[in-house]
Amino acid sequence: MEIISIQKDDIETLLALNEDHFNDVKSKRIAPAKLQETFVAFANSDGGDLYVGIEDKSTKGERIAGFAEQEEANAIIATLLEETLPAVENVFVEFLDTNGKGLILHFAIPKSPKVHYTASGDCFIRVNAAKRKIKGERITQLGYSKGAELYERKPVNDVDVDEIAGNDLLANYMRRVGTHLEPVVFLRKQRLLTLQNERRIPNVGCVLLFDGEPQATLDTRCAVKVYRLRTTEKEYKREQLEEMPITINGGVEEVIHKTIDQVAKYIDGAAFQDGGRLVKLSYPSEALKEILVNAVIHRDYSLNDDIHVRVFDNRVEVQSPGKLPGYMNLDNLYQERFSRNPNLVRMLHNLPDPVNHDIGEGLDTAKNELKKAGLIEPIFEEKENAFVVTIKHQRIASVEEVVLGYLQDNPGAEITNKLVRQLSGEDDMQKVKSALQRLRASGQIKPVDENARAFNFRYVKA
Secondary structure: OOEEEOOHHHHHHHHHOOOOOOEEEEOOOOOHHHHHHHHHHHHHOOOEEEEEOEOOOOOOOOOEOOEOOHHHHHHHHHHHHHOOEOOOOOOEEEEEEOOOOOEEEEEEEOOOOOOOEOOOOOEEEEEOOEEEEEOHHHHHHHHHHOOOOOHHHOEOOOOOHHHHHOOHHHHHHHHHHOOOOOHHHHHHHOOOEEEEOOEEEEEHHHHHHHOOOHHHHOOOOOOEEEEEEOOOOOOOOHHHEOOOOEEEOOOHHHHHHHHHHHHHHHHOOOEEEEOOEEEEOOOOHHHHHHHHHHHHHHOOOOOOOOEEEEEOOOEEEEEEEOOOOOOOOOOOOOOOOOOOOHHHHHHHHOOOOOOOOOOOHHHHHHHHHHHHOOEOOOEEEEEOOEEEEEEEOOEOOOHHHHHHHHHHHOOOOOEEHHHHHHHHOOOOHHHHHHHHHHHHHOOOEEEOOOOOOOOOOEEEEO
């Protein structure tokens, strides 16, 4: 088994490692059967790196306490590689020589297409920095979600490995994560090369990350289109486009940053006119960022469609190709964790100050940021073969509170059914009409013209 000598800065990197969805450190004193639970959890989830021979961060004093020799780790290696049911394939195992503090045993565990169990018959999955035991129907659902080969691992025959290895994008990435490996070795270890006819070929995930123009290389579309639409209605017409949709190309990280910038630019001008008065709207930038990042890293890249981001006057819609993967559904989005593109997610997550949080945390962040801004949480829906997230400029407050708040902030202003719908985000004209009638009956507002037609009433503060 390979022994790699590591330097002081490599050791410091390992000691600074935060245990999360993709990384874990364990003491060499751990029982092999107990360690197997974490090993199985990684294989059943999105894969990850497991280091044995490092004490927990809560330990006082020296944390590196490796194996004196390779044979000391035999029981652990045998339990994990030979007694897991079924055996996990393509596990990369090596020893890291710390030059005086022993050998650290490193397992690089891929996400497996199979469901795995410990020797005692238990099934675990990884949820952020912890393992979770699952039973019955959850195991069945996990099996369904693992039925198909990952599209991100599909080889791209038109790309030569040397093209990627010499790419500035790859060099920049390797510099930021602090690796000294040869580019081809790095790509192989990161499972970005797929073996085909005894040749290792860059796969879809590799191209998305490190090809400068994956949109020109891949067979399917993988860009982002951003629209600015001057309307608040559900349906829009071509003439309501402020300009032709902006198409954003490039590697995944570049696409994410450019999309965030373009949407922010459009949001900055989001407003609508009512009676000659300009009403400006605003959204928490962190909420928008998290939803846009999720759309790019979790979309189904096997589908021949782009991501569509539509910025309306009163909402933002983000349409991502592919329905929710595996056992995910609209009811468990905030509780469960699943990645359609685990390698893509992991590679971005390994960067300093990554664009993506741990799996699932992005949606929680978006919801919390919207709540802080006084807006309702994102709306999720599945349409045909797409997942749509809508961020509405709809206040958590009731329609009545929105009306009174607006008139309080704008003395002498008039308000209409349409303006209330735009301010509150409530689309139902009848509900708004009823709210206005209740306020009128209670003497808090009054009509400008008693004889106006239905829905044409203009109200002022009484």
